[in-house]
Amino acid sequence: MINEKLLGRITANPEIFGGKPIIRGMRISVEMILSLLAQGEKEETILADYPDLEHDDLRACLAYAHAAISHDKLDSLHIPA
8 A cells, every 4th residue: 555645745846857757856766766765775874964864755655556456546646836
């Protein structure tokens, strides 16, 4: 099940990274956070390096990735520009 509250933290803006999913309108992409996590970066380190991020932002990135690979309908989610 998709946690819509978490996914509400993911936005897209055509002016930022060509419309790729980003976190709360910031210039921090979901793709970059997922890459850091995949490389074994600790959550505490990511949060220290990006002080505007919150723990739920990292969870939102994982929820977004889960929705994408589980073929959940992302188009049913409203990603505000």
